[in-house]
């Protein structure tokens with residue numbers, strides 16, 4: 001089992017390695033697992049900053065679940081690079097880190113990223129691999145997940161087999177790091193759906209209302225009020241509004257958390273970047289190996305990288321101050337419940 005043998009093929013992993021040297025004095029840098037494929041080993045890393053008390057509010061940023069969607073990992077790396085600079089001079093960041101646990105999991109599927117594929121090296125889609133069966137998904141709708149074989153995208157893995165190493169590692173990480181917190185939020189960065197940037201909340205498996213819809217609507221309101229100029233930047237909606245899927249890791253984690261800790265708040269979100277817009281503006285990038293899921297033209301890449309940093313900052317602030325907006329009275333819950341129904345109808 002060698003170390004990374006073809007480092008040039010995973011530029012993002014190399015960048016994370018470089019960041020390790022810089023950021024290690026400020027954070028806990030862990031290797032969560034080593035994924036091996038054809039004698040090459042790919043590490044899955046996590047970084048934990050700030051308050052070590054597991055009872056502190058916590059937020060996690062996850063990227064690279066789908067190996068082709070490199071942009072999510074790049075956004076996290078960009079954020080970490082800025083954070084390194086801020087840690088040199090900005091005393092407010094040190095104050096902030098006394099109030100929150102800040103977690104980064106920049107590349108959940110490094111073998112998939114190295115091999116330029118959505119799935120992991122075994123051909124399994126990490127976002128279709130958890131033991132959750134979707135409701136009312138027609139068998140011909142392959143993007144919802146299937147068991148036809150690993151040669152077709154969206155493969156769930158074999159029936160009743162344990163989760164893949166990448167899925168299990170992410171599951172263990174979230175459970176270990178987030179479940180004792182009174183408030184926990186995770187945002188998983190993806191790309192490839194539609195022309196708009198969307199923030200999706202559960203469920204993916206069902207059209208059933210998400211039990212934390214009220215908290216998500218409160219967060220949405222907070223975002224719109226704080227940054228009204230970004231009002232139309234993100235559509236915040238349940239994933240099932242667009243399509244349903246089997247095996248979503250966030251559905252699985254949420255359902256387990258809700259059963260065991262429903263006195264605590266856990267909100268898993270996915271940022272789904274609207275990559276079709278990049279293709280619309282530059283159709284030629286369809287022929288680039290990463291072109292369908294990532295901005296290719298340098299100025300568009302820069303715009304995408306900087307465009308979401310404000311959202312990441314906002315979510316960290318919202319996590320620190322969760323008591324101000326996420327602890328809702330019954331009256332508010334009912335009000336948001338009605339609002340959600342109106343939006344759905």
Ligand SMILES: [Zn+2]
Nearest residue numbers: 066069190191
């Ligand atoms: Zn994805």
